[in-house]
Structures are given as C-alpha cells and as structure tokens.
Amino acid sequence: MFDLVGKRNWFFALSLLITIPGLIFILLTPLSGGKAGLQFSIDYTGGTTWSIKFADATVDPEAVKAELATLGQPDATVVRTGKGFLDIRLSKLDLRGVEPSPTPVPTVEPSPSASAAASPTAAASESPAPSASAAPSGSPEPSASASPSPSPSASVEPSPSASPSPSPSPTGIPGANTNVPTEGDIGAIATALQEKFGPIAEQASLSSIGAVVSSDLIGQAIVLILVGSIGILLWITLRFRDFKFGVVALVALVHDIIVVVGFFAILGTLFDIEIDGLFVTAMLTVIGFSVHDTIVVFDRIRENRARHAGEPFAEIVNHSLLQTFGRSITTSFTVVLTLTALFLFGGSATQEFVLALLLGIISGTYSSIFNASPLLVVWYEWEDRRHGRTARPVSRRASS
Secondary structure, three states, rough: OOHHHHHHHHHHHHHHHHHHHHHHHHHHHHHOOOOOOEEOHHHOOOOEEEEEEEEEOOOOOHHHHHHHHHOOOOOOEEOOOOOOEEEEEEEEOHHHHHHHOOOOHHHHHHHHHHHHHHOOOOHHHHHHHHHHOOOOOOOOHHHHHHOHHHHHHHHHHHHHHHHHOOOOOOOOOOOOOOOOOOOHHHHHHHHHHHHHHHOOEEEEEEEEEEEEHHHHHHHHHHHHHHHHHHHHHHHHHHOOOHHHHHHHHHHHHHHHHHHHHHHHHHHHHOOOEEEEOOHHHHHHHEEEEEEEEHHHHHHHHHHHHHHHOOOOHHHHHHHHHHHHHHHHHHHHHHHHHHHHHHHHHHHHHHHHHHHHHHHHHHHHHHHHOOOOOHHHHHHHHHHHHHOOOOOOHHHHHHHH
C-alpha cells in the first residue's frame, strides 16, 4: 500500500516551491508601483482601452507610445496583439466627458439654423412677406409661394440632423465602438496619430471606466472572497464538528488562491497579462471546486474513523486518500480536458478566464489530496504529542 501521508514533507516542499515565487511577484505589485507583479485591467484601475490597427502594419508600438507621451499621455501603454492590432491603454483619459459634447450641438443648432437656413434660400425668406401682401389679392401666385413656406421648415430640420448624424456614431464611447472618434480629447489623439503614422484602418474597441466604478469593483471582489472563505470555514466546521477540518480546508483554499494569483503576477511581469472582472468569478469557481474535493476526502476520513476505531489517525487518512484518489483524479481530469480545449480554441476574449480556472482546478485537486489531509494528520499528531498520547499510535504502527 502506497503511503501518501508518510511522504507529506515532499508534498509540502513542492507546494512551497510553487507558492513562494508567486508570493514574491505578488508583493512586487505594491513595491514597484504596479510596474511589476499583477497587472490590472481598467475594470480595477479605471481609464481607457483602445484597440486599433493602422493601414501601415509596420507601425512600431514604441513609436506610438512616444507619440502619445507628447500628446499628454505619458503613462500610456501600447501592446501589439494578434492580427496587427495595437492595444492602447490611456490611464488619464476619461471618455465620459466626450459624449455630452455633441448633444448640445444638434439641440441648440435648430434655433439659429432656421435663420441660417433661411439666409441661403432667399426665396424662402422673402416669400412669406409677399405671401402676406398677396394673400388678399387672391391671385394663385401667393398660394404657390405659400407652398414653399412649409418646405423650408421641413428642409430646415433635415439639414441639422444630417450634419450631427455622423457625429454621435464616432463618439458613442462606452462599450466596444468600431468607429474612429473625431470629437473630444480622444478625437484629437486619433487625429494626431493618423497625421503621424497614417490612417487607422480598423478599430476593434474603445471603452472607458471611471475610477469610482473600478474602486467599487475592487471592494466587491474582496468582500466576495472573504465572505465565501468564512462561510466555507463555518460550514465545514459545523458539518464535521471539528474546527481543525474547517481550518485545514481554508488553508488549502489559500494555497490555491496564491498559486493562481501568483502565476498571473508572474505572467503580468513577463508578458503584461492583465486580470479583469472575470478573474474574481474564476477565483470563486476555483474555491468551490477545491472545497468539493476536500469535502469528499474529509467525509471518507470521518467514515473510516468510525469504522476503524482505534487505528492510528495517519493510517486512517492514508486509507481514505487511496480510496478517493481515483475519483478525484478522474473528475478533475475531465474538467481539465474541457478547459484545455476551451483555452486553445475558445478565442482570446476568454483565455485569461479559462487559464485561471485551469490553474485553480489543478491546484485544487493537488491541495485537497496532498496538502489538506496531510496537514490534518500533522495537527492531530502535534496534539497527541502535546497531551502525551504518542506511545500508543507508534506501537500500533510498528506492530502493523
């Protein structure tokens, strides 16, 4: 019989080897001011993201970044992605102030446009005067002049509406917008970039999030993870009527969170991979999956403790691990296969989300089998030594 619990120190060492580099890169996030470690998307920091492709595919991202610095965006980042697009991040540009600017133009213009539109049509401006004087005469010509009088009023409205109609489309800033902007600060930046590097052939997206929204999202993410972890601790403690089970399960969850977040901190430092709002969803899913595996093992330990009363706790845990090992590996492997296919062929929009799930499920399976239960054995053996109950388990283990 393979002794998993007896080799627990090797499993603990492997966990430390995985988590310590991640912890180092996580700590680099505040120490480096965000230049290393975790890279947050605008969902958390606020700002603007702009994905464009120039007609000249050889435009250098560093040259675009230098030009943006001259345009008042010294903190801008430019990264080349697939299909020749440049992902530009402007941290000091708030697009919400751009959208209201074109709206007064069509609403205020119609009042002067009546006089402006009447000035080019001299016949329309002069026709009401003779129509009033010619109305008593009853000649058919005033009626002909009266007919154009509504026509200018109808022609006045299309004239301003035709001019502002293209303006809202480029300035429909929130969300993914495929029209290159021409108004406001972002329009000035787009114009300057096109004068420098040539026309923008395609725009994939343009979106902006304010700092208030991003701070609320950060607070909600922290609350969700804390509430979920405390709820898991309380439920497992109540379910198994032992505080040790709840604490050990929570330690395994912390291990999984550090593995995933640390891996993304390394990716953010080396490859500028950012975490977005879906990352919190992925972490909560990982927590639930990891706890599921841990509870399966803990439930088998509880059954074997009642069935094999008097045996050393380490042997009971080892039996339970071997009995549930095949089930845990098979369940996790099917999920890993599905996520791997989704990561490879699901497109770039969900790659970071799927990668977080993939890493978390692998780490959750490992921690449930090789960390949580062996930690429980360490805790029980420490309590036995503290209360002087080590002689009996050792003699039984030696006799077996």
